[in-house]
Amino acid sequence: MQKKGTILLILYCLIALLPSGVAYLSWVSTKSFMYELGRNIAFVALMIIALQFFLASRLHEIESPFGFDVVIRFHRYMGIFATVLLLCHPLLLAVGGHGWHLIYGLQLPWFIWFGKVALLLLVVNILLSLYQTTLSVKFERWRLIHDILGPTILILIFFHSWFAGNDLRLDIMKILWIIIFGFTLAVYMFHRFIRPKLLKNNPYRVSDVKTEADDVWTIKLKPADGSSVFNYAPGQFQFITFYRDRQLPVEEHHWTISSSPAQKNYISSTIKALGDFTSTIGQTRVGDTASVQGPFGRFSYLYHPEEKNLVFLAGGIGITPLMSMLRHMRDTKSNHMVVLIYGNEDEHQIIFREELSQIETEGYPKLNVFHVLHKPPAKWTGETGYIDKEKIQKFGGEKLHEKIFYVCGPPPMVGSIIKSLKQLGVPDRQIRMEVFSFLD
Amino acid sequence: MRKTVLKHVTTSVMIIFVAASILFSALRVMGISEVQISTKKGAMLFSKKGCSQCHYTDRQTSKIGPGFKDLFKRDNLPASQRPVTEENIRQQLISPYNAMPSFKESITDDQINYLIEYLNTL
Numbered sequence: 001m002q003k004k005g006t007i008l009l010i011l012y013c014l015i016a017l018l019p020s021g022v023a024y025l026s027w028v029s030t031k032s033f034m035y036e037l038g039r040n041i042a043f044v045a046l047m048i049i050a051l052q053f054f055l056a057s058r059l060h061e062i063e064s065p066f067g068f069d070v071v072i073r074f075h076r077y078m079g080i081f082a083t084v085l086l087l088c089h090p091l092l093l094a095v096g097g098h099g100w101h102l103i104y105g106l107q108l109p110w111f112i113w114f115g116k117v118a119l120l121l122l123v124v125n126i127l128l129s130l131y132q133t134t135l136s137v138k139f140e141r142w143r144l145i146h147d148i149l150g151p152t153i154l155i156l157i158f159f160h161s162w163f164a165g166n167d168l169r170l171d172i173m174k175i176l177w178i179i180i181f182g183f184t185l186a187v188y189m190f191h192r193f194i195r196p197k198l199l200k201n202n203p204y205r206v207s208d209v210k211t212e213a214d215d216v217w218t219i220k221l222k223p224a225d226g227s228s229v230f231n232y233a234p235g236q237f238q239f240i241t242f243y244r245d246r247q248l249p250v251e252e253h254h255w256t257i258s259s260s261p262a263q264k265n266y267i268s269s270t271i272k273a274l275g276d277f278t279s280t281i282g283q284t285r286v287g288d289t290a291s292v293q294g295p296f297g298r299f300s301y302l303y304h305p306e307e308k309n310l311v312f313l314a315g316g317i318g319i320t321p322l323m324s325m326l327r328h329m330r331d332t333k334s335n336h337m338v339v340l341i342y343g344n345e346d347e348h349q350i351i352f353r354e355e356l357s358q359i360e361t362e363g364y365p366k367l368n369v370f371h372v373l374h375k376p377p378a379k380w381t382g383e384t385g386y387i388d389k390e391k392i393q394k395f396g397g398e399k400l401h402e403k404i405f406y407v408c409g410p411p412p413m414v415g416s417i418i419k420s421l422k423q424l425g426v427p428d429r430q431i432r433m434e435v436f437s438f439l440d
Numbered sequence: 441m442r443k444t445v446l447k448h449v450t451t452s453v454m455i456i457f458v459a460a461s462i463l464f465s466a467l468r469v470m471g472i473s474e475v476q477i478s479t480k481k482g483a484m485l486f487s488k489k490g491c492s493q494c495h496y497t498d499r500q501t502s503k504i505g506p507g508f509k510d511l512f513k514r515d516n517l518p519a520s521q522r523p524v525t526e527e528n529i530r531q532q533l534i535s536p537y538n539a540m541p542s543f544k545e546s547i548t549d550d551q552i553n554y555l556i557e558y559l560n561t562l
Binding site: 009012013016017020021023024032033036037039040041043044048070073074077078081085169428433 | 443444446449450453454456457458460461462464465466467468469498
């Protein structure tokens with residue numbers, strides 16, 4: 001898997017540098033170094049932007065070696081980097097001999113204006129993505145804007161580079177450009193229009209809706225045609241779009257799979273009401289249909305079969321991927337040794353309490369569960385407060401620095417736990433966590 | 441752990457891109473292969489010898505003489521209608537067809553070769 005990831009990264013770099021390489025081999029410049037640098041960074045930036053579509057399109061071959069959360073974060077960093085390069089592009093051209101009228105002039109050809117508008121939209125796109133929460137832009141609205149701006153920018157830069165760039169007079173560059181932009185638009189069309197239609201034509205049906213705790217429901221889904229669910233590793237997540245009529249919103253969201261992959265005839269996600277859409281999950285009924293796409297992510301013990309001594313640290317709804325792993329260990333009679341320290345605000349918010357206790361009793365895996373409540377009831381005899389360094393030390397067992405830690409929960413809790421683990425001397429490579437939100 | 445690796449990988453990729461852009465730009469300005477050196481010299485000669493005063497290099501339409509865009513992709517030379525070969529271009533420079541001045545006394549064999557290399561890239 002690591003090898004596949006390395007190959008993909010090398011391929012990414014080679015593709016991004018391809019136009020600069022082809023242009024270099026095809027023609028020798030009589031311009032200045034700064035001018036050439038301005039042109040070459042624009043080539044790289046354009047390629048990064050084209051490749052952004054591939055990174056975001058949830059293609060299994062690209063996602064699986066890294067995990068979707070890592071791919072999306074890379075997409076985000078590279079988007080910012082490409083924008084910085086493109087902001088430098090006109091400045092370097094101006095310094096390199098093109099003249100400053102390129103920056104402030106109004107009497108410019110239409111294709112230069114295309115480039116300027118593309119750059120402006122790119123900056124808007126990046127700022128909206130970075131400050132979505134601060135600007136109070138709802139996720140669905142941000143996504144719609146992102147989906148419109150992306151291809152618009154791509155088309156504008158295609159025409160800008162085609163007419164403005166001297167290198168695009170070369171036939172080989174023209175062919176390269178058509179291939180690159182053609183493939184990119186094809187991937188976008190597949191991701192946004194064709195695949196959703198295919199998924200909708202092969203729907204899943206809701207077979208059970210169970211209330212797990214206050215504002216938390218488990219939705220079980222089965223393929224409508226009676227076939228088996230897709231293969232997945234416990235701890236991975238899926239994208240679901242519910243079609244429930246009754247004027248309920250139709251939106252695609254991603255949720256962790258909470259069922260065990262040993263169970264082939266259904267798949268479940270346990271969902272907490274955290275926003276406008278998730279607060280409607282309780283209104284989902286048996287028989288409603290849904291599009292399901294998955295699996296995604298690499299937050300699973302199955303990717304590390306040699307590791308047998310595990311500590312699970314969960315907060316609230318963050319228990320779901322860990323529950324999927326525990327259920328799978330139970331179903332496969334695994335001999336793993338697992339300590340689960342599970343933090344919640346109060347007793348009513350504890351999810352899967354009975355089932356966890358049952359797994360602990362049955363002995364597969366060898367599980368010890370410790371509940372930690374921030375606001376315990378009067379009769380509570382368990383731990384109180386938050387999951388901190390002392391509790392990890394107390395319940396994690398001996399030789400903590402040799403154990404593998406799986407952490408999942410609200411970001412502040414995850415941050416504080418990671419800090420505690422580092423203070424306890426646990427190396428980075430033994431800490432696994434799911435970075436589940438795409439926009440922080 | 442994955443977040444740390446991601447940051448290292450992303451930083452490395454960015455450094456590679458910037459370094460490669462600088463390298464390609466430098467190589468492109470300096471010229472590196474023999475062919476490219478010849479072509480660059482040819483481009484300079486094209487301007488220095490005054491060819492650019494009468495001929496466009498980016499289009500086929502006439503300025504004073506015919507444009508040279510895609511010259512080597514054509515079957516015949518635009519004025520003389522002789523086949524497009526290196527030898528016929530050499531001949532055109534030394535003993536020109538029509539009103540073009542002769543460069544017989546003012547150009548060396550090497551310089552003609554550079555010019556041909558350059559014309560081949562148009």
